[in-house]
Amino acid sequence: MARKRRGEQLMVPRAEFESYYGRPIIHAPSWEARDIAGYFFLGGLAGAGSVLAAGAHLTGRTRTATAMKVSSLTAVSLSAAALIHDLGRPARFANMLRVFKPTSPMSMGSWLLSVYGPVAGAAALSAITGRLPRAGAAATAGAALLGPALASYTAVLAADTAVPAWHGAHRELPYLFTASATAAAAGMALVVAPPRESGPARWAAVLAAAAETVVTGAAERRLGMVAETWREGRAGTLMRTARTLTLAGAATAALAGGHSRPAAALGGLALLTGSVFTRFGVFAAGMASAKDPKYTVVPQRHRAELLGA
Secondary structure (H helix, E strand, O other), X not given: OHHHHHHOOOOOOXXXXXXXXXXXXXXXXXXXXXXXXXXXXXXXXXXXXXXXXXXXXXXXXXXXXXXXXXXXXXXXXXXXXXXXXXXXXXXXXXXXXXXXXXXXXXXXXXXXXXXXXXXXXXXHHHHHXXXXXXXXXXXXXXXHHHXXXXXXXXXXXXXXXXXXXXXXXXXXXXHHHHHHHHHHHHHHHHHHOOHHHOHHHHHHHHHHHHHHHHHHHHHHHHHHHXXXXXXXXXXXXXXXXXXXXXXXXXXXXXXHOOOOHHHHHHHHHHHHHHHHHXXXXXXXXXXXXXXXXXHHOOOHHXXXXXXXX
16 A cells, blocks of 8 residues: 555645746736835824824933934935936826825825924924924924824735736735834834933834734735745845844833933844845845746735735
8 A cells, every 4th residue: 555655646736836928927016116116114103203203202212212313214214215216207206196096005105294394393393492482382293193104005005006016915915014114213212312212213113023923924924825035035135134123122112211322222223224124125025026926926816915915
C-alpha cells in the first residue's frame, strides 16, 4: 500500500497562475512610492497631531500644543507637496477642486486637504505669535475635528482601488492607518515636548502600538493567500521592521519616557520611523499584489470570501 501511494501521480496538474500574454490582470496605480507612501504618512502625522495638539491646548501643556501645531502644519504642507509632485503639475490638484463628489475618495481628500491646511496654519500662527488667542483656539478645535478624517481617508483611497492587498483589507485598512498615524503623532510629541508634559503622548503611543498590532493581524487573516504580500519580499521586511520599531518605541516611552528626555526622544523617533515603514510596507504589498497574477487570478468564490461578501 505504501509503495502504491508513493507511486501515485496527480491526475490534475498543479494550478498555475498566468495571464494572457504575461500581462498584468489589473493596472497597478501609477504612483511613486516616495510621493504617495510619503503622502500617506505625512497626512496621518498631521491629522493625528492636531488631535494631540488640541488635547494639550485644553490641558495647559503649552509647549506641547505649540510644537504639535507647528508639526501638523509642516506635515500637511509636505503632504500636499508630495501629492502635487506625483500629479506632475500643481494645476492638476486645482482641477480636482472643481468637482465636489462625495462618492470619490480622491475628490473628498482634495477638499479635506484644502480646508484642513488653512485651519492648521491659523492654529499654528496664533500659537507662535500669541495673537488672536480665541481665533487660534477655534482653529485648533477645527483642525482636531478634521484630523481623524485626514489620518484615515488615504486608507479609503487605497482600498477603493482594485489592488488585492488593499481592497481585500478595506475594512481594516482605515483603522490601521489611524493607529499608525496616532503612533507617529505620539512619537513627535515625545520628541518635541518636555517629559513633564508627555503623559498623554505616552499613553497614546501604547494604545496605538497595541491597536496597530491587532488590526494588522486581522487584515492578514481576512486577506487569506493575498496576505503573503504583507509578509514576504520588500513589503514583509518593511512591515516586520515597522512592528519592531513601533512596539519598542511604545515600550521605551511607557517605561522611561516620563523621566528621561533622551529616552522619550529615542522612543519617539522609533515610533515615527515605525509609522513610516508601515505606510511604505502597505504600499509595497499593494504593488506586489497588483503585479502578480497569483493574487489577481482568483476563483470568484474565493474572491467573495476575501471581500466578506
